[in-house]
Amino acid sequence: MKCNGLLLLILCAIRSSAADVDDPTLVTLPEGQIRGQALRSPNDNVYYAFQEVPYAAPPVGALRFQAPVALAKWEGILNTTKNEKICYQGGDVYIPIPELNPTEDCLYLNVYTPLKPGQTSQTPLPVLIWIHGGGFETGTGAIQIFKPGFVIDHDIVVVTINYRVVALGFLTTEDGVIPGNLGLKDQHFAFQWVKNNIHLFGGDPEKITISGESAGGASVGLQLVSQRNKGLFRGAILQSGTSVAQWAHQNYARFYAFELARSLDPSFTSDNSTELLELLQSFPASNINNNTVTAAVGKESALLGSLIWLPVIEEASLDGALITGLFHEDIRTGNINQVPIIIGFNSEEALLFLNSDPSDVEVRAKYFDSDLSNLIRNQFNMTKEKQTDSWH
Ligand SMILES: *[C@@H]1O[C@H](CO)[C@@H](O)[C@H](O)[C@H]1NC(C)=O
Ligand SMILES: *[C@@H]1O[C@H](CO)[C@@H](O)[C@H](O)[C@H]1NC(C)=O
Numbered sequence: 520m521k522c523n524g525l526l527l528l529i530l531c532a533i534r535s536s537a538a539d540v541d542d543p544t545l546v547t548l549p550e551g552q553i554r555g556q557a558l559r560s561p562n563d564n565v566y567y568a569f570q571e572v573p574y575a576a577p578p579v580g581a582l583r584f585q586a587p588v589a590l591a592k593w594e595g596i597l598n599t600t601k602n603e604k605i606c607y608q609g610g611d612v613y614i615p616i617p618e619l620n621p622t623e624d625c626l627y628l629n630v631y632t633p634l635k636p637g638q639t640s641q642t643p644l645p646v647l648i649w650i651h652g653g654g655f656e657t658g659t660g661a662i663q664i665f666k667p668g669f670v671i672d673h674d675i676v677v678v679t680i681n682y683r684v685v686a687l688g689f690l691t692t693e694d695g696v697i698p699g700n701l702g703l704k705d706q707h708f709a710f711q712w713v714k715n716n717i718h719l720f721g722g723d724p725e726k727i728t729i730s731g732e733s734a735g736g737a738s739v740g741l742q743l744v745s746q747r748n749k750g751l752f753r754g755a756i757l758q759s760g761t762s763v764a765q766w767a768h769q770n771y772a773r774f775y776a777f778e779l780a781r782s783l784d785p786s787f788t789s790d791n792s793t794e795l796l797e798l799l800q801s802f803p804a805s806n807i808n809n810n811t812v813t814a815a816v817g818k819e820s821a822l823l824g825s826l827i828w829l830p831v832i833e834e835a836s837l838d839g840a841l842i843t844g845l846f847h848e849d850i851r852t853g854n855i856n857q858v859p860i861i862i863g864f865n866s867e868e869a870l871l872f873l874n875s876d877p878s879d880v881e882v883r884a885k886y887f888d889s890d891l892s893n894l895i896r897n898q899f900n901m902t903k904e905k906q907t908d909s910w911h
């Protein structure tokens with residue numbers, strides 16, 4: 520149905536935010552219509568896939584290095600039948616995948632449902648949100664990597680998401696000019712999208728579980744402690760990562776933000792956050808992404824400095840702060856989103872890293888083996904004795 524003209528406007532208003540009963544591949548979101556497609560699971564069950572659905576305004580131009588904001592409405596039907604856009608990737612572990620193009624305009628999610636969208640007589644299904652890993656510097660929710668079929672066969676609605684990574688997702692001035700944890704704020708924004716819209720796909724907004732692996736598991740852990748997520752999910756699954764992981768936090772974020780600016784423009788000597796933001800918004804995103812800032816001596820806060828762009832603890836007074844204060848104290852006292860959680864890892868799974876430079880692996884192994892307290896972040900405020908107590 521075309522939404523032109525005054526009379527139709529009224530009709531369209533009545534029909535807005537609904538799925539089309541006659542066509543399970545057409546869904547009407549508050550911002551506009553999307554058309555997905557029917558696919559088949561490994562057990563040959565039909566499910567409906569809606570790929571690359573925008574969940575926030577493209578974080579480009581003046582929105583680069585800012586928290587995600589609501590999307591504008593669109594006209595016509597948006598084709599949501601392929602994954603192409605992924606966030607700019609970093610690090611040396613990124614393996615390009617044909618058809619996937621790293622880009623700044625990357626805030627998209629995928630919805631897969633075994634139910635026919637629009638059939639209101641069906642009992643809504645539980646929902647699983649998947650947050651990819653990749654050290655906060657690589658990864659995507661695209662179907663080329665995460666296929667939903669096996670979960671679909673258990674009658675679960677699956678949502679996979681992209682979120683900003685590397686500098687574009689985690690660089691911060693720590694004073695609110697470039698807010699911290701932008702990639703985590705993208706995730707939180709996607710949770711809200713799911714809460715508001717998943718009923719249109721046969722999902723139950725009261726039965727949402729968030730899940731993730733590695734940096735995705737750490738993300739789930741961080742979202743668990745954030746008070747801003749209250750009511751957005753009722754369960755959490757953390758695989759191979761938690762909020763207190765040594766590698767999931769940057770202690771020197773402001774320093775590295777200015778390091779990046781100085782490497783882009785050696786004449787930049789300011790320590791003014793607004794001037795930094797202006798400079799960083801004036802470069803093409805690819806330049807920002809290709810620029811490698813390496814750990815400075817004495818400021819190697821994560822995995823011996825191999826990771827730079829990471830979550831931070833934000834000042835609670837800052838606008839939109841997501842992860843605040845000494846949140847490990849909140850975990851200790853139980854002042855977190857108290858939902859059932861599943862948490863675990865696989866034996867020997869770090870063998871993955873033996874692929875990397877062996878001398879590097881040895882350096883890291885020795886770093887932790889020689890002093891187990893290196894596994895514990897310094898801002899936990901633990902005495903040296905306490906840090907190693909539980910190992911004896
Ligand atoms: C949407 O996708 C279908 C099927 O791939 C194609 O026929 C159609 O031209 C596409 N529409 C637009 C506007 O790209
Ligand atoms: C930072 O720079 C901006 C723009 O040049 C200026 O308006 C502002 O006063 C400066 N702030 C500080 C704290 O110097």
Ligand SMILES: *[C@@H]1O[C@H](CO)[C@@H](O)[C@H](O)[C@H]1NC(C)=O
Binds near residue numbers: 805809
């Ligand atoms: C940045 O890296 C990408 C991928 O390796 C490459 O295609 C692009 O040309 C690079 N851009 C710049 C400005 O170096």
Ligand SMILES: *[C@@H]1O[C@H](CO)[C@@H](O)[C@H](O)[C@H]1NC(C)=O
Binds near residue numbers: 845900
């Ligand atoms: C951290 O430890 C110092 C020294 O024991 C103490 O003065 C301070 O209050 C502690 N901070 C927190 C937040 O517990």
